[in-house]
Amino acid sequence: MDRSHSLGEEKISTLLWRFSLPAIIGMVVNAFYNVIDSIFVGRGVGEIGLTAVTIAFPIMIVLMGFGMLVGVGAAAVVSLRMGEKQQEQAEKILGNAFTLSMLLSAAFTGSVLLFLDPILIMLGAEQDVLPYAREFTRIIVLGSPFMYIGFGLNNIVRAEGNPQMAMSTTLISAGLNIVLNPLFIFTFHLGIGGSALATVISQGVSAIWVLVYFLRGKSVLRLRKKNFSLDKKIVRSIFEIGMSPFLMQIASSLTTVLFNYTLLRYSGELAVASIGIINRMGMLMLMPIFGISQGLQPIIGYNYGAGNYDRVKKALKIAIGAATLFSTVGFLVIQIFDKQIIMLFNDNPELILLGSEAMRINLCMLPVIGFQIIGANYFQAVGKAGYAIVLSMSRQLLLLIPLVLLLPRLLGLQGVWLASPIADFSSALLTGIFLFRELRKLSQK
Template sequence: MNRSQQLGEEKVGKLLLKFSIPAIIGMLVNGLYNIVDRIFVGRGVGSLALSGIAISFPISLAIMAFGMLIGLGATSVISIRLGQQKREEAEQIVGNAFILLLGISLMIMVLGFLFMDPLLVVFGASSEVLPYAKQYLNVLLWGAVFQTIGFGMNNFIRAEGNPKVAMYTMILGAVLNTILNPIFIFGLHLGVAGSALATVISQFITAIWVLSYFLGNRALLKIRLRNLKLRWVFVKDILAIGISPFSMQLVGSVVAVLFNQTLVNYGGDLSIAAMGVINSITMLIFMPIFGIGQGAQPILGYNYGARNYDRVKRTLQLSVMGATGVMVIGFLMVELFPTAIMSLFSQDPELIQIGSFGLRVFLVMLPVIGFQVVVVNYFQATGKPRKSLFLSLSRQLIFLVPTLLILPKFWGLTGVWLAGPVSDFASSGLTAIWLLRDLKQLGSTKG
């Protein structure tokens, strides 16, 4: 049985574990990027430097958004084509996606350097925080190309049925980042710029690793010169499916700006630093869910393309169960040990106090969020971009923005923290309604 055939024939539970566990490990390790950056910066540079990283976080999210637009969009299309036994088309999509990732990331880098100062001011940078944010971004933007290629194309490795190599990719980058951060911050005294340099070097090595895979003999689908010419028939499919995670991530960037501006008004620079830490913890908790989604995506896409709908439903069911279990564990951690978690990042008593309370309130709805993330991934993987897009936007745009504008007027900084769980609850309820409707329409075949 070749790597792609197993997606349609092997037992679903075993297959999901085979694909998800490497993805979960890889994503968890990858989640350490932000954690490691903030721990070393908070302890080695200070609280204002933490605020500087948090202020520049929307740009990092925007870079990741474009990686998702092409990377995750192409992954779903590749999986569906492999399920339809169209290997040549899948390989053409890989080539087109590579060119798109390269071109878009170069554009982001240039625009970032041109408009850095006004962007950071709009993002909420005070005169004390602005120098730290600029030091960080002046280095980080050079890694935009490496980040989008490494992250985007690593998903293709998983799509063709090789999840362990995809896991090694993310472990490689995270381990390098963890080693280089203390060297640059404590050893070479490069400050916040040293943390950014560690991240860029790690992203560069990761990108080289991924490209060497697709140019070597291990890949089922290879990068070939003849496939580097963009074809609209493939580009539009990639963009149509990738628009959902892209929009969610880009809206996340905009919401992060709104958060920073609101936090400055109601809590000052330290509340921005606290939110930066909370975002890092949130991303680490979410990484296993993204790993489950990434592991499920090729299984869902292949079997949907092959019309094995029973296997699609079973994959979705197991994914939801796993995601909910992970989120319950995360919920218990942040509710029981918030002070200990915040103390990892800083010894500033005021920052620890603000962040501990914010962490508990902001993540109180964790047990219901795993379901929502998995279902959005299901719609994306089965080629239903409009549903995926709407549900992706529902939490952050439809529910979070209004609550973020209204609640702080009544409860101040507490209202900022409350905006998160209120929108989580509302979006999960809406997602449940849409999923039930979709499953009723889905056919049933033996698989």
């Protein structure tokens, strides 16, 4: 069966498993690399290294946001066009996505490097942390073109019906990173710069892998020079759908900065190191859900474009069930092994005590986050950008930022940790309301 046609004909549960499993494996390995990377930094550089990476993290989030603006937006539009049997148009979208990636990469890199120190100081880097944060960020930003291709265009690999290839891209990058990180930090004594260099080299290899696939591989879509010229309609359609994950990343960056400032005010650098660990563990626990979400996107997009609404609803319900199961398991792991997890990163007794309590509170609403992620992704997959933006932004801008500003004034440091679970529950409730209304409309169709 043709790869793209199977999206509209194969059994939903089998299809979702076949598309999600490679994405889950790839995402979990990638998140596992981030955890291992932090462990190497924590052990090889110390608490100051963990703090520096946490300070620089908002820049990395924005960098990834631009990659998602193009990659996720283009992938969703490609799925819809292939469902409508418009393959030539889908290839134009791929070519435009490549051009946009290169333009955004150049603009972002130049802007950040020009004002690097002021940006890091604004993000909360104090004099002892600034040299570490500067060295790490400069290397990461210079290597951003590789990330835009390897991460951004890899979404289109999955959208055209080849989840195994998309998984291979992620595994190559993450696996190489896990090997190079300890080599550069402990063997070559390159410190925090070695960690950044390992990341850039790994992303470079995955970028070459994706380009070769679209140029000479067995891809359904081909990267052709004639499609590099930007088309206003295509760019607008990419940005409309990609704006949701992009704004979510921007909001996440703002939230991280706010968290860092608030933690420095109410506790100190150990609290900033703690939130860095918590963020990585939270992402590790959520990566299976993001994998399911990525596997679901081409199935939903293709069948919605083809008018197969019963298949859309069935895929959505199965995905929500699987996501809830994974997020609940992640919750149990965090609550039971909290101290042991923090000890992996650093053996400072104060950090272990502070970080373990913070992690239990901060991630206590994990079981409902799976539903929220899948629900918001549904609207993105069917091209309803407005709904997707509202739901994606609800947790960060509408809920979390006001809570981080308010709760610490009432509860001190405890209020910082409580802000996230309250925002998680509220955004899941809002997603449920939107999704219930949408499913009623689909039933009428």
